[in-house]
Amino acid sequence: MNMDKIRERARLQAKGACRVCRQCDGRICSGEVPGMGGAGTGLSFRHNFDALATLRFKTKLVHQVHFPKTEKEIFGFKLSFPVMIAPIGGLAFNLNRAMDEAEYQEAVVMGAQDAGIVSGTPDAAPMEVMQLGLAQAAKTSGRALPFIKPWEPGEIAEKLSMAKEAGCKTAAVDLDSIGLITLRLMGRPAYPKSVIELAAIVDSAHQRGMKLIIKGVMTAEDALDCLTAGVDGLVVSNHGGRVLDSAPGTAEVLPLVARAVEGAVPVLVDGGVRSGGDVLKMLALGADCVMIGRPFAIAAVGGGREGVAHYAETLRSQLEQVMIMTGCPDVAEAGPHLLT
Ligand SMILES: Cc1cc2nc3c(=O)[nH]c(=O)nc-3n(C[C@H](O)[C@H](O)[C@H](O)COP(=O)(O)O)c2cc1C
Numbered sequence: 001m002n003m004d005k006i007r008e009r010a011r012l013q014a015k016g017a018c019r020v021c022r023q024c025d026g027r028i029c030s031g032e033v034p035g036m037g038g039a040g041t042g043l044s045f046r047h048n049f050d051a052l053a054t055l056r057f058k059t060k061l062v063h064q065v066h067f068p069k070t071e072k073e074i075f076g077f078k079l080s081f082p083v084m085i086a087p088i089g090g091l092a093f094n095l096n097r098a099m100d101e102a103e104y105q106e107a108v109v110m111g112a113q114d115a116g117i118v119s120g121t122p123d124a125a126p127m128e129v130m131q132l133g134l135a136q137a138a139k140t141s142g143r144a145l146p147f148i149k150p151w152e153p154g155e156i157a158e159k160l161s162m163a164k165e166a167g168c169k170t171a172a173v174d175l176d177s178i179g180l181i182t183l184r185l186m187g188r189p190a191y192p193k194s195v196i197e198l199a200a201i202v203d204s205a206h207q208r209g210m211k212l213i214i215k216g217v218m219t220a221e222d223a224l225d226c227l228t229a230g231v232d233g234l235v236v237s238n239h240g241g242r243v244l245d246s247a248p249g250t251a252e253v254l255p256l257v258a259r260a261v262e263g264a265v266p267v268l269v270d271g272g273v274r275s276g277g278d279v280l281k282m283l284a285l286g287a288d289c290v291m292i293g294r295p296f297a298i299a300a301v302g303g304g305r306e307g308v309a310h311y312a313e314t315l316r317s318q319l320e321q322v323m324i325m326t327g328c329p330d331v332a333e334a335g336p337h338l339l340t
Helices: 003-014 043-053 101-115 127-139 153-165 175-179 181-185 195-207 220-228 250-261 276-284 294-326
Strands: 072-074 077-079 083-085 118-121 144-148 170-174 211-217 233-236 267-270 289-292
Touching: 003 294, 043 250, 043 276, 083 101, 083 294, 101 118, 101 127, 101 294, 118 127, 127 144, 127 153, 144 153, 153 170, 153 195, 170 175, 170 233, 175 211, 195 211, 195 220, 211 220, 220 250, 233 250, 250 267, 250 276, 276 289, 276 294, 289 294
Parallel strands: 083 118, 083 289, 118 144, 144 170, 170 211, 211 233, 233 267, 267 289
Antiparallel strands: 072 077
């Protein structure tokens, strides 16, 4: 198994819904939502990629880092390196049925387990999507991170119970899904939440002995409101550029959010991360862990569970290499000093 073969196979399977470009930067697929692109002009997706591309590493060669430490523990998960697979749902309408939804969830959850990392699982208008991800989570005794859409409180509570039953100890709400055109097209739009409403969702998770993360935070202001509501973690994300056109790249806003949070809860980030070097850039900007979406979807479609584990191992070894070249002994010690 190698990445070229995985990508070639994924290109065939996707039948045009994703061109599997050499650089997955959102240029060719602008506006393709449903699809794999960014919403509208696609600028938000491109900003994610471009914001990372403009960052430069400081080379450091005089040091003694031979075997950098990449392991990380977060939300009770022991990770071989600080990466999780971002939740991706709706392969039928987004990726031209390139893969059956159940097979996809199996590939990412089990492939992540093989590689010592963890996958997010998605939620969507049809209940089945959440159930398929949780069925895989149950097989791994809850080694998955389920994401729930910002529905009405009753449905969120029901889905938290389902996640707990699958063995999950932490769940997330992708609050930015209020901007998703796909939910509106299905007649199931979701709406913003006040701090009080968010606090009630957090309480509902805590009552079940679970932690709750909010995904989609792009400003220090929203981050502080989430902290007031009592959340246990944040994901800086613009949903891969799919919910608001002309949003900044996540690497641009991550330092502001991390500074506002001041270590009170873990801060995760996603958007445009493609290599181990990109992972280290996000850690240097203040992330505790990094999520990756589309490239793992391509790895799953082109290589199944093995493809996912292979891509993860490629990322881990790239990360190790860049840590040696920047003199970074431990992912816990990554910081702005690694960048020019
Ligand atoms: C086709 C597609 C489906 C997605 N479905 C979900 C979802 O169900 N829940 C969610 O929180 N995010 C979803 N996302 C967003 C990803 O979790 C993630 O935020 C984004 O893909 C990260 O950007 P990247 O793909 O550039 O790595 C989806 C993204 C894509 C491309």
